[in-house]
Amino acid sequence: MDALLEAVTAARAVWPAGRVEGTEGARLLAVNDALGTARRLLEAASTQIAAEIARQSRPELGADSLAKANGFRTATALLASTLGTSNGEASRLVQVGDATAPRLLLSGGEAPAKHPHVGAALAAGAIGALAASAIVSMLDRVALRATPDDLEAAERTLAGQAPGLTLDQLAKVIARAEAHLDPDGVPPREEELRGQRFLRMQEDRSGMLHLTGAFDPEHGAAIMVAIDAIVGAELGAQRDADASSDVDAPRRSVTMMRADALVKICEHLLGCDRRDTPLRGATVVVRMTLEDLQSGTGHATIDGLAAPVSIATARRMAADAGIIPVVLGGDSEILDWGRQRRLFTRAQKLALTERDGGCAMCGVPPGHTKVHHIRWWARDRGPTDLDNGILLCESCHHRIHDNGWDIRIDGTGIHARVWFIPPAHVDPQQTPRLGGRRRYDYLAA
Incomplete structure (x- = not known):
């Protein structure tokens, strides 16, 4: 609660005097950051209160239930009414509170929280209740099919990756984490989805x-x-x-x-001389490890989609459409052109797609990006080489060039790390921000 009061005080300190309209951009961002922290801390407090209301409204208490004593059938109904939210949202608050707070034993003592890493991130205001609920729900789903050590490592990893991600971005990471923890669960989920198309x-x-x-x-x-x-x-x-x-x-x-x-x-297919010729899926890129491909276990991912697929599905797609190999740069492909040509080749873009996954800054699919020179072609005489290329959508490209962002590449090849360094007016410390595929992929511990 002290942290929440401090966050509210911080928001008030930077709140613009008078009307918000016309306030300087830097101050608006400072207020937004402070309000974001305060909101997440308030949600953390709400989960604790909701869990305790639910505990004191247990069905076995009968008429002594806190909810029934106040005219509500269940704790969920009480919370939804008093908080002005839905029953589903109230249930999520209770779920997160139960999973992240220390548990009371029948003896009167305390047991550790079921998910302490998520609880710590929630209590620190690093993540909100919805993010915490998404992580906890996935961990509970696979609890019987993963080892305690793997579950603990996954919880720690996800709690560390979640800050700064939108819920949609976090959902992608969680989906891949679930496939990592429960690879045998991917085929049944696929079969269920196929039956629902x-x-x-x-x-x-x-x-x-x-x-x-x-x-x-x-x-x-x-x-x-x-x-x-x-x-x-x-x-x-x-x-x-x-x-x-x-x-x-x-x-x-x-x-x-x-x-x-x-x-x-559809018009193309209707006018095609060979009606049985399918659209070739050469740009559908399916990723898997060589070990998983050979053993038939594990899972694969498809560029642009969050849900992992089974190795069996990846093999079937390869047989139907033909898949471009991940390993590029053989004798038939030149990946570095120096100053001989200005535009990057298709082979170079495919290689950079392995590293960046799409727009290295915002994460949109590869089809919405172009390869841009990190060191400009004309101004800096930058070469058309892989180490000087980066995938960016048009919006992020203009933002980087117009607003003074810098780009740093650590390492070489597809395993290199992409970092974006904000200008001083955005972040006085100019703390590097991780970009590329590593920002959105699940980083297994």
Whole structure:
């Protein structure tokens, strides 16, 4: 509670006088950071209170239950009503509180928290209740199929990686951690997902055709890569047109462009002389270790998708579509061009995709990125070599160049680490921020 009061005091200290509108950017960011810390600490306190309310509202207490004494059937109903939230959110608060606080024994003594590393991160304001719930839920799911040491190591790793990630980004890390802890659980989950795939087509009264669907990773990867490739090419052509013309052309949203891309794919298949020829999935990149491929155990990942797939699925995809090898740089491929050419080759981009995973700064899929020179081609006379290349989306590329960010690469090849160094006006200490694939992959202990 002292930490929460300190966080609130810190937020008040940087709060702008008068109206927030027009406040200097640096002060706004300082207030936002302070409020974020205070919010996470408040959530941590709420989980403890919620767990204790639930403990004092146990069904076996009957009429003496705290919830029933206050006119509520359950502790969840009491919490949802008083906090102004949903029953599901109230249940999550109780779940996290039970899992991260020391437990009372029947003897009156205390036992350690079930998940102390998550509890420590929560109490320090490093993560919020939703992040803690996601980690705890996964660990509980695999508790019977993983060793205590592996579970403890995974909890420590996830609690350390979670700060700074959005919930969507954390979900990717958790999915891969679960596959690491329970590789035998990946095939059954895949089979369940395959059985749930569907596509519904319905024409409404206006003539609009509505498509609603869900696809398992194996089948969804081809759809995502094909559509995103067309959209990426159109966005690039649109930027080139904007640069060469002063006339504002009509704009389509990305969702409209995806719809048009699906139409193009269908039109292409309808007009193809060989109707049985599938779209080749050469840009669907499936990753696995050589050991897992040979043994048939473990799991694989597909670029752009969070859910891991089984080795059996990876082999089936390879047989259907052909997969570009991860090992590049043989006699037939030149990966370093020096100053002989300005643009990076497709082979170089594939090699950098192994290291960066997509945009090295924000994590969008590889299809939405281009390879950029770290040391500029014209200004710094930087070479077109792998160690001087980085995958960036257009937005992050402009942010780095326009706002004074620096990039540092530690090591060489696909195992190198990418670091982004913020300018002094963003972070006076200029603390390096990890980028690339290592930021979003699960780093097994």
